[in-house]
Amino acid sequence: MTTATRVCPGCDRPLWAAYKGRRVVATLEGLTRFAVQVRRCRDADCPRHNVSLRAEAEGAIALPQQEFGLDVIALVGRLRHVEHRGVAEIHAELTRRGVGICVRSVSCLLDRYDELLALSLSDPARLRRVVAEAGRVILAIDGLQPDVGHEVLWVIRDVLSGEILLARSLLSSCRADLAKLLGEVRSALQPEAEGAAGVPIVGVISDGQHSIRDAVAEALPGVPHQLCQFHYLREAARPIYEADRHAKVTLKKKVRGIRPIERAVEGRDDDEATAIRGYCAAVRTSLTDDGRPPLAASGLVLRDRLAKVAEGLDEVGAKKGLPKELTRLRAILAGGLEATDSAWPEVRAAFGRVHRAAAILRNKAGLDAAGVRRRFVGLMGEIGRHRDAAGGLDDAVGHFLKVTRSYWPGLFACYDTAGLPRTNNDLEQLFGSYRHHERRCSGRKVASPGMVVRGSVRLVSATATRLRPIERADLVPSDLAAWRALRGGLERRQEVRKMGHRFRRDPAAYLLSLKEIMIKPALPS
Template sequence: MPAKPHDIHTATRYTYWESNKGFTCPLCGSSLQHEYNNGGRRVETIKGSLWVVTNYYSCTNRECEMHDAFPAVYPSVLQRKRFDLDVWAKVIQHHFKHNLNYSLIVELMWDDWNVSISRGTVKHICEYFEMAGKQYMDEKVLREVKSNGKIILSLDGAQPVKNEPSLWVFSDRLTGHTLLARNLESAPAPQLKEILKEIEELYEVSIVAVISDKQRNIVNAVKAFNPNIPHVYCQYHFLTHIVEPIAAKDSHLKTTLKKAIKTLSIVVNSKMATSNELYKIFLPISEELKCAISTRGDRFEIFPGVECHDNLTYIVEKLIPFQSHSLPGKISRSLEALINALNKVVSKTQLLKDEITSLVSEFEQIRKIFGKRENRSGYIKKHVKKWVYKLQSRLKRRDLEYDPSKLKWQYPSYKLSCEDIWQQWIRLVKSYERGLFVAYDDEDLDFTNNAKEQLFHKSKHHFRALLGNENISRIFLEHGGLYSRLMDIEYSKKNVSSILLACETPLTESHRKRFTAQYATIKRTWRIREIDTGNFIKFKKNILTLEKT
């Protein structure tokens, strides 16, 4: 029999059979009897070590499943596990909620709680919870879907590794849960149709609507599966296609401006500021220019190229008053050359910027129309047709093709003219027409498949935080399906503990390669027209110092 270690000073904990039905078997009602205890074992907790003695019992009925000796479990301890549930919960929260890798968790558990735990144990805890969490979510999802009595299916695929299988995720928009995740070499319509049938059979309820992007294989699969159910085409994907040629032009604008600024003498030689008086004086302007070209945007509202152009125009306007100062000849000539160079690059790209601004205005109109989600489909269709008719009228006046059935797809490039882009927009509206307005007439239907995109993004973020930027694609492919099921779990201590206690299923070990990457980056404030970086104040101070000397 093991002896209690001398370093454990807390009272010994004993486990006993406790039930409101008394000392009787919960299966057959016969009496229970005490068999033996294990002599005790060490359990590590957040608050220190415990000595737990486990008592074993058996049913007196030889025919009962509980006739073999079974343990009375201590409330906060898993069977045959060294650490208690509090430690397990901390590890699981660190990994799944806060995206920390195994090695970092080992350090935090020691620094925060003085709990010594190996990396291998942390890995085992996390992989054990993957299976426990999947079992918990499978039961929870099945229960909630059956309660609703129907499924509104959302589906999409992501191919993180070129020429490798794609991860396809099928989820229910009513419950918000993933129903099925599968890696597919290819996803032809017949195969997707069979998966839709499989989902209905698995959950024993009907799929009453589908939300997806307008991939031909998905469209054909839904038609073959059930042509009578609504099929919503994701508005987010539609608007993304609309904005693609604008984004291509804007990207080209930013690249052109960035290249021009990086060739300026004061920027190229800014590192020489400590040894060269001229570059020291202009160092604040060099920093301001670097801020100006470090613009970032979003997909629909902020366009980095346009912002960069406006930033440079702003800098020119701020620099011109400094020409009135009494400056040494070399400084004066450098300032004039800088202003001229900036004016040249701004004026050279002005036409491209104006094109983008004009197209953005058109894009905002169609986006605003689709944003009126309190209206019915008839109202939205009417205003979309007006928007399309306006584009067609312009093309007709220019004697260009405007019939959507005769327009062909063109790759979204900065080289496309405004007329080319209008034609692509007309073609897009026509191709999306069948499923673009469906959601306006049914409150249960969503307008976008954004939740699926966010799920893929969050999954990749999780694995990137664990492994760095390398190996993300393959790990995402191998584990993304399982992780998509675990994302809906509430990672509170109470919920994590209940999931662990409900599952004693062993998990086959899986290999995960660890990769840690650290990058030293300088984040610059690019909103220089709104936020004072202090660079012009420093430059003015340099100029005033020059005038005094």
């Protein structure tokens, strides 16, 4: 194969045939042997003097200095991200298909797949074409940090198209760094070059982190910024939820002794034994049913369920009388309910106001931002006026009002901007989906550090691979220099993690090696 052009792109002079390179590449069809005619410009004044120009068709088969074809790399990516196979399983499948490869090379090919696909998907021209279908862009931004003290994987995604516009790992989450990321996205979507069609950014959704707020105000002035209402309610209602949880723990401690009652009727098949087992099952199910903040008052739910069981036992006892097993169960329930009876009215009233706040923000009436704001002002005024009646939850109510004041400027932008979501849960679910698939592939219980180290390419490639089949043509790099720069940055970041592992394994040897580097005598000049 040879180059498609015989003219130097630098000086328009004829290119000379310099030499022929021969390659052997392992593909899914078997070993492929081909010769590549390399041409160079011999004009000493040309800026491309002695720069090798290789055949374009070569790049569609394999990467430079790589022994496996792009079709093998595409198969590795599909097996990993779609079929959730581990490295050993991928190696076994490639061996079955006749591709001679070692296990270590499978991991390398998976890295190449992530890099090439992420590079292809992050092309600014492609991103503008994708988001241009809606005619506007709504940004969602959030960070992922599996390891405290290490890098944070920041992701900026278009809400309308679901496209990941940028993913990058940062050592810090300060305003300047986040503003720079947002500025890159704005420049890609709204190029300053003449004749380039730009796509306007009409809204931003994020959580309430102050560095994100400041970064959006700096990089996207005048763009409506919605703060996630789920994060707001979870943070504002946290002390109320903790009070409910504390009362629930106290109630569960009092409701003990269910197992002896169940053992007492083991082996019995009569109706009375069946009813006793049914009541015990109801109590046990109630004790193990936990809720999640901010709206799930699991303690109140437990109290109400146990109260209903107790009322049912009282009704049976009034009509027929209770056997000794159910009499014991009724005494257990009575002890728990009486011990926590004073805690529930305050918790119930506080959660009632939290649910009212959530209902106002849900805005089923379809009011505009001003209308929702007026209703919310009324609720906050009512909470402030009745704060003295909160009793032991006075501080929790104060915390709710404080968090509301902090989130207030960004709570209502979604009602005046079409398509701007109320919460950032879609991006959170994307992170959760990625963690789920990573666990299925690796078998790890928690997310791996590589999730952040290589997350800037792996998250993008994994998401895209599950949406549509990726072929060999999708992995052909349009700019080899950009691919090498991307790969070099990822490897440098991974090297930092390796240094940390070496230090933890043998601190003395690690520090000694650094000391030798620093005090190594320089050679005489």
